[in-house]
Amino acid sequence: MGEKDISQAVIARLPRYFRYLGELKDEGVERISSQELSTLMQVTASQIRQDFNNFGGFGQQGYGYNVEYLYQEIGKILGLDKEHQLIVVGAGNLGTALCNYANFKRRGFYFAGVFDQNPDLIGKKVGNLFVKPMEEMEDFVKNNTIDIAVLCIPKTSAVNVADKLVKCGVKAFWNFAHCDLNVPKGIVVENVHLSDSLIKLSYNLNENR
Amino acid sequence: MGEKDISQAVIARLPRYFRYLGELKDEGVERISSQELSTLMQVTASQIRQDFNNFGGFGQQGYGYNVEYLYQEIGKILGLDKEHQLIVVGAGNLGTALCNYANFKRRGFYFAGVFDQNPDLIGKKVGNLFVKPMEEMEDFVKNNTIDIAVLCIPKTSAVNVADKLVKCGVKAFWNFAHCDLNVPKGIVVENVHLSDSLIKLSYNLNENR
Numbered sequence: 001m002g003e004k005d006i007s008q009a010v011i012a013r014l015p016r017y018f019r020y021l022g023e024l025k026d027e028g029v030e031r032i033s034s035q036e037l038s039t040l041m042q043v044t045a046s047q048i049r050q051d052f053n054n055f056g057g058f059g060q061q062g063y064g065y066n067v068e069y070l071y072q073e074i075g076k077i078l079g080l081d082k083e084h085q086l087i088v089v090g091a092g093n094l095g096t097a098l099c100n101y102a103n104f105k106r107r108g109f110y111f112a113g114v115f116d117q118n119p120d121l122i123g124k125k126v127g128n129l130f131v132k133p134m135e136e137m138e139d140f141v142k143n144n145t146i147d148i149a150v151l152c153i154p155k156t157s158a159v160n161v162a163d164k165l166v167k168c169g170v171k172a173f174w175n176f177a178h179c180d181l182n183v184p185k186g187i188v189v190e191n192v193h194l195s196d197s198l199i200k201l202s203y204n205l206n207e208n209r
Numbered sequence: 210m211g212e213k214d215i216s217q218a219v220i221a222r223l224p225r226y227f228r229y230l231g232e233l234k235d236e237g238v239e240r241i242s243s244q245e246l247s248t249l250m251q252v253t254a255s256q257i258r259q260d261f262n263n264f265g266g267f268g269q270q271g272y273g274y275n276v277e278y279l280y281q282e283i284g285k286i287l288g289l290d291k292e293h294q295l296i297v298v299g300a301g302n303l304g305t306a307l308c309n310y311a312n313f314k315r316r317g318f319y320f321a322g323v324f325d326q327n328p329d330l331i332g333k334k335v336g337n338l339f340v341k342p343m344e345e346m347e348d349f350v351k352n353n354t355i356d357i358a359v360l361c362i363p364k365t366s367a368v369n370v371a372d373k374l375v376k377c378g379v380k381a382f383w384n385f386a387h388c389d390l391n392v393p394k395g396i397v398v399e400n401v402h403l404s405d406s407l408i409k410l411s412y413n414l415n416e417n418r
Contacts, residue, residue, distance in 0.1 A: 011412055015405035019387070042389075078408050079415030093309060097302030103387065103404055109411075147414060172414040174407060178228070178312065180251075188417055190410035192401065195312055196224035198383060199287050201399035202318075203220055205356060205381040206288030208397055 006054050013051055014078055016041070021071040033064040083108045085145055086174075089161055090152030091116040091124065091131040094176060098150060099127035109148070113140050117157075137161075141168040148172045155179035215263050222260055223287055225250070230280040242273040292317045294354055295383075298370055299361030300325040300333065300340040303385060307359060308336035318357070322349050326366075346370075350377040357381045364388035 020041055024032060034052075038045035052058050055077055059065035075081060088095045091114050098104075099111050114126050117134040124131045132140065140146075149170045151158050158177030165173075172188040175181055181189050229250055233241060243261075247254035261267050264286055268274035284290060297304045300323050307313075308320050323335050326343045333340045341349065349355075358379045360367050367386030374382075381397040384390055390398050 012405075012409055014412065015402070015408040018408065019402075019405065077412065079411040080408065082411075082415065084411060084414075093302050093306030097306055098403070100302060101403070104407060107404065107408065109407060148410065171417070172410055174410055186417060188410060188413040190406055190413070192403070192406055193224070193228075194307070194310070194401070195316065196221075196228065197399055197401055198313060198318060199224040199227065199289065199316065200221055201357065201381055201383055201397060202288040202291075202293060203223065203286065204397040204399070205293075206291065208380070208395060 010051050010054055013043075014074055017048075017051070018071065018074045018078060018080075021067055021074065024067045025071050029067050031064045032067055037065070080107055083110060084147045085110050085112045086148040086150055087112060087137070087141065087146050088114040088126075088150045088152060089116075089134075089137065089165075090176075091118075091121045091126055092152060095150070095152035096126050098152065099129060112144055112146060113137075115140075138164060138168050141165060141170060146170055148174060150174045150176070151181075152176050219260050219263055222252075223283060226257075226260070227280065227283045227287060227289075230276055230283065233276045234280050238276050240273045241276055246274070289316055292319060293356045294319050294321045295357045295359055296321060296346070296350065296355050297323040297335075297359045297361060298325075298343075298346065298374075299385075300327075300330045300335055301361060304359070304361035305335050307361065308338060321353055321355060322346075324349075347373060347377050350374060350379060355379055357383060359383045359385070360390075361385050 020037070034045040034048045037048055041048075055073070058070050058073060086109055088099055088111060095114060099114055104111070111127060111129060114129045114131050115134050115137045116122065116131050121131045122133050147170070149162070149165045149172070151161065151173060153161060155178045158175065158179055159181060162173055162181045162183060166183055166187055173181055173183065173190070175189055175191045176194070178193060178195055180191065183189060229246070243254040243257045246257055250257075264282070267279050267282060295318055297308055297320060304323060304325075308323055313320070320336060320338060323338045323340050324343050324346045325331065325340050330340045331342050356379070358371070358374045358381070360370065360382060362370060364387045367384065367388055368390060371382055371390045371392060375392055375396055382390055382392065382399070384398055384400045385403070387402060387404055389400065392398060
């Protein structure tokens with residue numbers, strides 16, 4: 001399907017399609033035209049068709065898309081037909097919030113362990129897990145099949161922790177630390193830089209005045 | 210300066226420049242070439258020059274950029290020379306994490322109030338604030354000069370709360386609810402859809418295998 005060549009801009013839009021299709025499915029909608037989807041999602045119908053053409057199109061023009069089929073197919077493209085095991089590093093408020101987010105489990109993301117270096121947090125219950133000390137992190141990752149590490153730690157320790165985790169076989173990082181990780185080729189990083197996001201909001205707010 | 214026409218893709222990169230320049234400044238670096246900045250940030254020097262040319266360029270080729278000047282100028286473009294008053298709606302783990310994030314205050318973002326509908330959370334200390342009931346939110350926004358509302362509430366209530374806040378004069382939303390807000394033209398929204406971000410990571414992880 002040539003998915004390797006698909007731009008990150010298109011990839012970044014897929015979860016939103018998936019979200020809207022999931023809602024339509026839950027509402028019992030069976031079929032939707034690109035025009036209706038366009039109105040609902042406030043993107044052009046041409047954008048939708050172009051995005052979907054990257055994956056073979058999914059449906060006939062004029063006839064519309066089968067919501068359930070499209071939902072399943074986009075889910076497969078996004079890897080959501082597989083299960084992923086995650087660990088969370090950093091059991092502060094943000095790490096706790098992520099562990100408690102029920103929606104992730106529904107999508108096949110299982111939080112298998114949560115680690116912190118703060119002795120006061122060790123043993124604390126977070127979601128359905130108990131916080132373990134950092135010293136146990138590497139053995140835990142080696143002994144369980146951990147795909148993804150979620151970094152909710154300060155930037156001063158994030159790069160070092162990521163290095164260790166790569167050596168233990170972690171293939172992907174969901175990075176909330178306020179720095180860029182310097183990982184080897186083939187390791188995937190998705191950054192959530194909250195400060196950058198708030199600053200972008202500030203720009204648009206000031207431009208709008 | 211024609212900043213109105215600058216694409217959101219360029220805007221989205223500005224906070225990262227600002228972050229790197231801040232770090233260089235803190236390290237005492239006075240001058241940097243686009244080539245050095247390119248190596249550090251792992252983007253092409255041509256991209257950097259193109260991005261900066263949107264704002265008049267900032268420096269001479271061959272001579273490099275003055276780090277302090279560039280940092281200040283990008284900060285001004287981003288509106289960081291102004292102060293912003295925020296409220297947080299939803300005092301769960303995520304709302305708490307954001308209220309406690311010291312870095313925001315350093316950038317001129319002041320959390321003025323935090324609201325929740327859960328009676329168990331009312332009066333709880335979050336950062337240097339006490340959680341107030343939702344019933345007080347609208348008067349608070351009208352009586353204080355609130356620029357930005359941070360929505361850390363479920364999608365079932367986010368659209369309704371946003372409508373109320375727009376009526377009270379809120380101009381910008383930092384939206385963590387798992388839905389898109391339908392706000393009038395001129396109101397700024399920056400979404401942080403955590404599920405979408407994790408799903409994008411899942412796609413790239415599965416593509417890389």
